[in-house]
Amino acid sequence: MEILIRGLKYIVTQDDRRRILRNSDILIKDGIIESVGKVSGYTDYVINGSNFVAIPGLINTHAHVPMTLFRGVADDMKLFPWLQDKIWPMEANLKPYHIKAGTELGLLETIRTGTTTLFDMYFFEDAIAEVFTEFGSRGVLAEAILDFGTPECKDVDSCLSIADNFVKKWKDHPLVEPGYGPHAPYTVSPESLKRISGKAADNNSLIQIHLAETQREINEIKEKTGRRPIELAKEVGVLGPKTVAAHVVWPSEREVKLLAQSGTLVSHNPVSNLKLASGFSPVPDMINEGVKVSLGTDGPASNNLMDLIETIKVTALIHKTVKKDPTVMPAQLVFDMATRIPGDFLNWNIGRIEPGFDADIVLLDAELPWWTPLHSVISHLVYSARSTDVRYVLIKGDLVLKNGKFTKKDETEIMRNAEKASLDLLEKSGVSSMLKDMS
Ligand SMILES: [Zn+2]
Incomplete structure (x- = not known):
């Protein structure tokens, strides 16, 4: 053809x-x-x-696509209460049916906004991968692993075995690059991180992880382990040329060097960082030190879009003000961060x-x-x-x-299905919804 x-x-x-x-x-x-x-x-x-x-x-290097179902449910909250009181209770009720409806909606949004490759970290990645292939979209997909389990698995052992099976099943698919998703150093212990990085190395697969997102995380990890999160990640073998570190808002100077030396791809998520008031990632400094930095939206519960064109503009703007210098983050560089830089990181010929x-x-x-x-x-x-x-x-x-x-499915049907799945989820988890109040 x-x-x-x-x-x-x-x-x-x-x-x-x-x-x-x-x-x-x-x-x-x-x-x-x-x-x-x-x-x-x-x-x-x-x-x-x-x-x-x-x-x-465009290549969006950090998202949680089924979280389209939580869009607008809980805004204007701090990260930890937001996770503990709203997101995690809703996620506890997720079934593959919700995941499929949310992924269809999210992929429709990303495709319509010019993104052709989406990185995702969530549960039930197998159901997510099915939707990516039905919609003809490229997915770099990581099965989430948490020590206290996920809606799909009860502990780190069962999460890891689901992730192993996911990676083996999708390894050779032309549109899917499967991998492991240890959620963050505050939800996955150093011992578990070591096991996961070993598995990823054995299978030659990618790792996606949240790293150094908030000051609270830095303090918590320092207290628990005596090290900062990125130092810890280096020690347990998580950093490397097949790892994507999302956020990286609070790296020390030494940690920036560790990211550069290891070839880790950083995913900068400025809209999510602004919305959750996580801070300003030192992106221009990281780039000067040789860190590879790409762009992500994060999940639609903390953005609330998966619109990389918006993220491109926000990236170009905020660092100028933070640095008080309009020459930092010029347009060409920011556009590279959404195309060739993540393209070169992947095995596909894209970007x-x-x-x-x-x-x-x-x-x-x-x-x-x-x-x-x-x-x-x-x-x-x-x-x-x-x-x-x-x-x-x-x-x-x-x-x-x-x-x-x-061209792949009726858009109205996708939106109505997602609305239904979202209402069902809120009902089951007892979280209130504006949408329900109005209906
Ligand atoms: Zn995230």
């Missing part, structure tokens, strides 16, 4: 020279980008690109539009007032673009969003 996207206004290649091509075409053959530039000849399917800017599909790479491509409508005049495409992508400008999304050449419409 060949697809030709003809006469694009601009192509943001994100190749090594960061070339931006004007009035150009992209030819896709069997899911792979065949050529970029001027293409002639007959193909099976042609998209007229004259109104559009083409970018590589760039160049021949030989997988055709994960997003077309944004640039025939709009906030795109005009179009002096700098990269500046507009970071400071002016809105996620609702996304009109076409291709993942490995599969057209999952066509002229603004999701």
Whole structure:
């Protein structure tokens, strides 16, 4: 199957020279980008690109996708009471039926907002992976492991065995990269972390973990172990080139060096950090020290969106004010954090539009007032673009969003199912809901 996207206004290649091509075409053959530039000849399917800017599909490196069901249920709370009084009681009642409905809603949102690869850490990842493959979306999925268990497993042994089976089952799937998700140093003991990192190494799989998110976590871990969380993670073998550390708001200077030396990928989640008042991650300093930093939204209960285009803008803005320097975090660098940097971290050929790479491509409508005049495409992508400008999304050449419409399932059905699952969950856990009060 060949697809030709003809006469694009601009192509943001994100190749090594960061070339931006004007009035150009992209030819896709069997899911792979065949050529970029001027293409002639007959193909099976042609998209007229004259109104559009083409970018590589965005990569969101931290989320908990089924938490779409908790969107707006408990806002304006501190992290620990938020987890203990609201989120964990609701999660205790989760069944695969809720997970599926929440994942469908979350994936619909991410695809419509230009994300083609989503990292996820949650329970029932097997059910989540099924939805990713049905929707043709790429998932870097980690089965959550907590010492006191999850809705899916009662203790670390049973969680670990579920994670093992999950990793083995999905290892060779073209759209799923399975891994282990030790939740955080405050929910997983050093002994368990050591076992999990050993398992991940044996299976050559990824680890996703929350690290150094709040000052409370730093104090708690220091008190318990005499070390800071990232130092501890290093000691128990969690850091490394196959590990994603989410948040990293409070690293010491020494810990920044540990992250850089180990090749760990940091996932910066500025909107979640702002909402939960966790603090400002020292992203410009980490980048200066050679840490690989990517972007995540976190779950929709602490954001409340999974909209990476919004996260890109917030990232570019907040660090300028924190540093009192408008030259830090320039647009090109922030855009790299959502495309090539996490793309290079993964085994897939994604994050760039160049021949030989997988055709994960997003077309944004640039025939709009906030795109005009179009002096700098990269500046507009970071400071002016809105996620609702996304009109076409291709993942490995599969057209999952066509002229603004999701092609895999009826969108209204997805939303109604998720509403139903959310109400059912709140009812079972006794948490009050505005939605229910109004109905
Ligand atoms: Zn998280």
